[in-house]
Amino acid sequence: MTEVGRPADMARTFAQKALAQASGDESVAIGEIVDARPDIALSHDNTAPIAEIWRQFGQDRVVIPERMAVTLDHAVPAPTVRHALNHAEVRAFVAEQGIGHFFEVGRGICHQVLSEEAIVLPGDLILGSDSHTPHFGWLGAFGAGVGRSEMAVIWATGELWLRVPESIRIRLEGMLGEWVTTKDVALTLIGDLGADGALYRSVEFDGPAIAGLSLDSRAALVNMMAEMGAKNAYMAPDEEVFRYLAERLLTRPGRRPGRGAEPGEASGEVIVRLRERTLYPDAGAEYAAEHVLDLSSVQPQVARPHQVDDTAGVSELESVRVDQAFIGTCTNGRLEDLGAVHRVMAGRRLARGTRMVIVPASSEVWNEALSRGWVADLAASGAVFGTPGCGPCMGNHLGVLAPGEVCISSANRNFQGRMGDRGAEIYLASPAVVAASAIAGRIVHPREVVE
Amino acid sequence: MNDPVDVAERFRGRVFRYGDHVNTDVIFPGRYTYTKSRPEDVAPHALEDLDPTFVERVRPGDVIVAGWNWGCGSSREQAAVCLRYSGVGAVVARSFGRIFYRNALNNGLLAIVCPGAVDALEEGAEVEIDLEASAIRCGEAAYGFSPFSTAVRSMIAAGGLIEQTKRRLAAG
Numbered sequence A: 001m002t003e004v005g006r007p008a009d010m011a012r013t014f015a016q017k018a019l020a021q022a023s024g025d026e027s028v029a030i031g032e033i034v035d036a037r038p039d040i041a042l043s044h045d046n047t048a049p050i051a052e053i054w055r056q057f058g059q060d061r062v063v064i065p066e067r068m069a070v071t072l073d074h075a076v077p078a079p080t081v082r083h084a085l086n087h088a089e090v091r092a093f094v095a096e097q098g099i100g101h102f103f104e105v106g107r108g109i110c111h112q113v114l115s116e117e118a119i120v121l122p123g124d125l126i127l128g129s130d131s132h133t134p135h136f137g138w139l140g141a142f143g144a145g146v147g148r149s150e151m152a153v154i155w156a157t158g159e160l161w162l163r164v165p166e167s168i169r170i171r172l173e174g175m176l177g178e179w180v181t182t183k184d185v186a187l188t189l190i191g192d193l194g195a196d197g198a199l200y201r202s203v204e205f206d207g208p209a210i211a212g213l214s215l216d217s218r219a220a221l222v223n224m225m226a227e228m229g230a231k232n233a234y235m236a237p238d239e240e241v242f243r244y245l246a247e248r249l250l251t252r253p254g255r256r257p258g259r260g261a262e263p264g265e266a267s268g269e270v271i272v273r274l275r276e277r278t279l280y281p282d283a284g285a286e287y288a289a290e291h292v293l294d295l296s297s298v299q300p301q302v303a304r305p306h307q308v309d310d311t312a313g314v315s316e317l318e319s320v321r322v323d324q325a326f327i328g329t330c331t332n333g334r335l336e337d338l339g340a341v342h343r344v345m346a347g348r349r350l351a352r353g354t355r356m357v358i359v360p361a362s363s364e365v366w367n368e369a370l371s372r373g374w375v376a377d378l379a380a381s382g383a384v385f386g387t388p389g390c391g392p393c394m395g396n397h398l399g400v401l402a403p404g405e406v407c408i409s410s411a412n413r414n415f416q417g418r419m420g421d422r423g424a425e426i427y428l429a430s431p432a433v434v435a436a437s438a439i440a441g442r443i444v445h446p447r448e449v450v451e
Numbered sequence B: 001m002n003d004p005v006d007v008a009e010r011f012r013g014r015v016f017r018y019g020d021h022v023n024t025d026v027i028f029p030g031r032y033t034y035t036k037s038r039p040e041d042v043a044p045h046a047l048e049d050l051d052p053t054f055v056e057r058v059r060p061g062d063v064i065v066a067g068w069n070w071g072c073g074s075s076r077e078q079a080a081v082c083l084r085y086s087g088v089g090a091v092v093a094r095s096f097g098r099i100f101y102r103n104a105l106n107n108g109l110l111a112i113v114c115p116g117a118v119d120a121l122e123e124g125a126e127v128e129i130d131l132e133a134s135a136i137r138c139g140e141a142a143y144g145f146s147p148f149s150t151a152v153r154s155m156i157a158a159g160g161l162i163e164q165t166k167r168r169l170a171a172g
């Protein structure tokens, strides 16, 4: 129902459309609080503590088992008995409740896995008990992070209150130069606008440059908007995204009625349905701010310890010694990222005194890197590999840092203490810069190593 | 479970001052997130990587006063829970990370946006927070903030999101 005094033909942002759809309202105003029903509710290793909260409600069954997705990814394989017990509790809960989508140790990081499995579709609302849930904006979905108690409430009631956020629009023009990636674009934006530059807001990307970006590159950029404080981020999905999803839905036919492909269906039919469910912002919608970035002006960036918005061009850094290089995470652990690392490192050796840890974002990425021969080449360079998952990103295991050590990382956060001791320092950069720095033993521009 | 801070309409405590962009990793380190969940287990780690002496000094009702974007970063709810159960009654800041803000209010930790108080209040100052009047008092001075919405106030009055949801489910 349209409220009195609200023009029905008003132009709307993506956030307004997505949250209106999820709350069953015809239209919602910016600032309005809605009771939204997520299409997907995501949790990971934190599923067991959430289940503990949920049990306080005295229900026998969660009300949305088919909408829940659970991955084990944050500390896998279990590094301690405490973690192993936590995993065991998650498995028991998933079996007891008949959770539709469950992914075991080694399948990969929740955001990557739910993308690869085509569980999140354009126009969906996905709420996750993980702060990088805005990631799913690369598929044209509205993804936002929530707390553990909130996830328990979603399991119990199927819904959660959300405020319809203000939106900012970032128009991308031009083309990325050699050795420049969307990680550098993200760090440039965060450096310019600040770690709270999109606080509480929905970030909509548009502009002619998007069509020229690979899908892996789009995901990396949207993912990083969490580091600008965004509630969610969005990129209009194009035919390439529809094909990616359709292919994956067709290899998993009949998984969830009405949300995918039926056995024997033609790809074209699936694509038509994906197109139909896509939400696009209206021309003339209301934006709190608009920015334009010419991608050809972006240079390889580094975020210095301990803030993501403390950025500098890699060439501006004075020689910074590197103890550990880390490649992985939901930001930059995909195939394209491993390809960039391979391009820089194959046939070269790690610098003496520098070690390198690579953790693919998913088993699909790992298998593809294996079959392309990249893993063997990188191992010959001296890199070690971890089980697909989050790896040392949040300091659980698989490459944590000692006091005084310096890490250059393809991750998204360089907060003090995040990867181990609080006396360690984390620099963030693109996979190519991380790889070049591993070869040089200090932070360098990739062309210094390759050319 | 014993509640160190009663979310009363008024409460008082001393000010602990911190800076901008204090993230959830330094409020509650990630290395504990899949092993420590109960309030009494997480409280001793509050602000461990920012101010290791904080937990020895904090007393029930104390108030954290900080700059921009307090609680940015991870969604971990322990960042709000560890502060509340270490005794903190409220965090007053110029702005908050959005998930921290929700987690705080959902757990009965007041998250108050009040730049005037952030400008004025010094470390160790004695303050009183008056939710009724939406003001922070310090001696003769008072700093107003936008009142919480009725929805948020009723959630706080119900004892937080979980208690409120229990009542809602019981009511059918």
Ligand code: SF4
Pocket (backbone or CB within 6 Å): A074, A109, A110, A130, A132, A328, A329, A330, A331, A389, A390, A393, A394, A411, A412
């Ligand atoms: S890779 Fe890092 S940022 Fe991404 S979900 Fe895992 S812990 Fe979080």
